[in-house]
Amino acid sequence: MKILVCISKAPDTTSKISFTSDRTAFDETGVQYIVNPYDEWYALVRALEIKETQGAEITIITVGNASDEAIMRKALAIGADEAVRIDAEPKDAYFVATAIADYAKNQGFDLILTGKETINFNGSQIGGMIAELLDQPYISVASKLELSSNTLTLEREIAGGVEVVEVDMPAVVSCAKGMAEQRIPNMRGIMAARTKPLQIISPKGLDMLTSYVTFASPPPKSGVKLVDVDNLDELVSLLHNEAKVI
Amino acid sequence: MKNVVYLHAENALNKAALEIVSYAQRLGGNVTVLATGSLSNDILSTLGNYGASEVIVHRTLSNNDDQNLTSWIASMSSEAANIVFSHDFTGKAIAPRLSVRLKSGLVSGAVALPESDGSVKVNVFSGKAFGFVKCHSSQRIISLLPNSVAPEPIGAACPVIELNDAVGPNKVRVLSVKKPEGAIPLPEADRVVSGGRGLKGPEHWGILEDLAKTLGAATACSRPVADIGWRPHHEHVGQTGVAIRPNLYIAVGISGAIQHLAGVNGSKVIVVINTDAEAPFFKAADYGIVGDAFEVVPKFTAALKKFAGQ
Ligand SMILES: Cc1cc2nc3c(=O)[nH]c(=O)nc-3n(C[C@H](O)[C@H](O)[C@H](O)COP(=O)(O)OP(=O)(O)OC[C@H]3O[C@@H](n4cnc5c(N)ncnc54)[C@H](O)[C@@H]3O)c2cc1C
Ligand SMILES: Nc1ncnc2c1ncn2[C@@H]1O[C@H](COP(=O)(O)O)[C@@H](O)[C@H]1O
Numbered sequence: 001m002k003i004l005v006c007i008s009k010a011p012d013t014t015s016k017i018s019f020t021s022d023r024t025a026f027d028e029t030g031v032q033y034i035v036n037p038y039d040e041w042y043a044l045v046r047a048l049e050i051k052e053t054q055g056a057e058i059t060i061i062t063v064g065n066a067s068d069e070a071i072m073r074k075a076l077a078i079g080a081d082e083a084v085r086i087d088a089e090p091k092d093a094y095f096v097a098t099a100i101a102d103y104a105k106n107q108g109f110d111l112i113l114t115g116k117e118t119i120n121f122n123g124s125q126i127g128g129m130i131a132e133l134l135d136q137p138y139i140s141v142a143s144k145l146e147l148s149s150n151t152l153t154l155e156r157e158i159a160g161g162v163e164v165v166e167v168d169m170p171a172v173v174s175c176a177k178g179m180a181e182q183r184i185p186n187m188r189g190i191m192a193a194r195t196k197p198l199q200i201i202s203p204k205g206l207d208m209l210t211s212y213v214t215f216a217s218p219p220p221k222s223g224v225k226l227v228d229v230d231n232l233d234e235l236v237s238l239l240h241n242e243a244k245v246i
Numbered sequence: 247m248k249n250v251v252y253l254h255a256e257n258a259l260n261k262a263a264l265e266i267v268s269y270a271q272r273l274g275g276n277v278t279v280l281a282t283g284s285l286s287n288d289i290l291s292t293l294g295n296y297g298a299s300e301v302i303v304h305r306t307l308s309n310n311d312d313q314n315l316t317s318w319i320a321s322m323s324s325e326a327a328n329i330v331f332s333h334d335f336t337g338k339a340i341a342p343r344l345s346v347r348l349k350s351g352l353v354s355g356a357v358a359l360p361e362s363d364g365s366v367k368v369n370v371f372s373g374k375a376f377g378f379v380k381c382h383s384s385q386r387i388i389s390l391l392p393n394s395v396a397p398e399p400i401g402a403a404c405p406v407i408e409l410n411d412a413v414g415p416n417k418v419r420v421l422s423v424k425k426p427e428g429a430i431p432l433p434e435a436d437r438v439v440s441g442g443r444g445l446k447g448p449e450h451w452g453i454l455e456d457l458a459k460t461l462g463a464a465t466a467c468s469r470p471v472a473d474i475g476w477r478p479h480h481e482h483v484g485q486t487g488v489a490i491r492p493n494l495y496i497a498v499g500i501s502g503a504i505q506h507l508a509g510v511n512g513s514k515v516i517v518v519i520n521t522d523a524e525a526p527f528f529k530a531a532d533y534g535i536v537g538d539a540f541e542v543v544p545k546f547t548a549a550l551k552k553f554a555g556q
Binding site for chain 2: 037041174
């Protein structure tokens with residue numbers, strides 16, 4: 001059983017979001033990067049649980065530059081066996097997905113896990129793209145994953161309910177809350193991560209299909225209007241006449 | 247010019263379906279709706295009111311058949327300038343596949359019609375900023391965030407064409423669907439009442455449920471509330487839970503941490519009820535009440551009932 005977990009970096013969730021003066025790029029000054037929470041808490045930890053109960057070999061993969069090795073070492077410290085970095089600045093989802101699919105196509109992975117989305121670009125694109133490139137089924141936004149021999153049983157949220165589906169491997173799954181619980185790496189894991197293999201691959205001739213031309217910050221809120229506890233009729237009237245939402 | 251919309255409809259046309267048809271119509275040109283699901287032809291034909299020129303419904307394809315579905319949508323989209331999905335479970339599953347199949351750029355999480363330079367505004371950094379995305383391909387795939395455009399009836403019913411073509415084997419098998427009875431699905435809800443740790447225990451949710459019922463709202467919660475098991479996980483909103491953009495979001499006993507705001511800051515109007523006047527949520531709110539939830543919420547519900555009765 002071989003599992004590939006796609007790991008991306010994301011700015012620490014408390015980071016101030018600002019852009020360069022020409023507004024064409026995210027301003028990274030003083031930003032601390034973490035493993036994208038969906039990739040770490042759900043995809044990677046579920047892969048580790050499968051490894052512990054059923055046996056598996058876990059590879060993590062990141063498309064990024066050398067500075068991303070810090071978050072990759074964290075994923076190794078939590079328990080992945082080996083890491084692959086595709087040495088390129090991730091340009092768009094198609095670029096990242098083709099790089100990962102190109103690496104994965106001859107490696108015989110039974111299962112490829114991604115996060116539901118990155119918390120910076122919120123695309124939810126890469127898993128589906130990898131699945132299409134490898135001609136495999138894709139279960140998006142899964143909140144539960146069970147494995148028995150070659151078959152996966154998954155739950156995913158659909159409009160107003162939860163759907164239980166079954167699919168044979170190989171398959172690609174994007175992971176959301178519910179799948180596993182967050183784990184903190186221990187000292188032994190951190191020590192072991194230092195010597196785990198981290199392979200660096202150069203990508204070849206990858207295309208991109210989209211780009212960000214500019215960024216903008218939302219207009220600031222005009223300020224809260226406070227209503228007195230003893231005057232809730234006024235709140236109702238404001239919601240009706242001013243905000244027009246009731 | 248032609249635009250294509252894909253939607254899956256089982257029991258009714260939801261708001262998201264009307265939004266994407268309306269959006270495609272406003273892009274200009276004809277709109278062909280590709281549909282799957284069991285919804286009747288009569289109801290599907292009402293999509294004409296929102297700008298569809300025709301609906302083609304494939305009765306033998308299911309929305310889980312994502313590989314066959316992608317092939318079908320691709321084969322029907324050769325002349326389309328834009329292919330529009332809702333950024334919900336269908337859009338997230340199918341649009342990326344189609345992007346690869348057609349080698350056309352996907353703009354995911356769009357919140358507005360394209361700008362004059364052809365770029366499309368999307369939500370980034372969990373709603374903390376916007377980006378403008380350009381596609382380098384001649385065709386453009388857009389998945390639209392729910393509640394981004396208001397659907398408007400403009401026309402009359404349109405023809406519906408039914409397909410019953412045989413499809414290849416389905417790799418994904420649906421075992422069951424669990425639907426919570428009567429509840430309003432959170433991502434689609436127009437109004438949401440949400441509770442945090444300030445409510446002190448699951449036994450106190452009755453006052454929130456009464457408020458939600460009075461407003462016809464869905465219920466949600468902060469992450470710690472779901473983590474300690476006071477409320478089900480699917481109600482957790484925020485950076486790591488569900489992202490919502492209702493017209494009205496009422497936050498009760500929630501401090502307004504940045505990770506919580508990330509999932510709700512797209513709401514049109516935010517009302518905050520909190521005992522602590524310094525709670526960060528007030529900075530993101532339109533209306534606020536500094537007070538004890540156990541006193542404020544029942545009074546608010548009563549005021550709403552009084553208003554509805556007038
Ligand atoms: C990586 C990461 C991701 C996260 N993702 C999310 C997420 O997706 N969603 C999320 O919600 N959180 C998330 N969090 C957690 C977040 O940082 C906060 O800890 C959490 O939102 C706090 O929840 P709360 O407001 O319910 O509780 P608290 O912070 O404990 O706030 C309770 C509030 O209730 C008020 N209160 C107390 N008594 C009353 C009363 N009687 N009446 C009225 N008000 C009262 C208090 O003044 C206080 O403001 C995340 C954290 C991290 C690190
Ligand atoms: N640069 C990257 N390298 C590896 N995996 C990535 C990268 N970017 C995104 N992913 C994976 O794809 C998922 C969805 O990303 P996105 O489509 O950008 O929302 C993430 O949760 C990761 O698992």
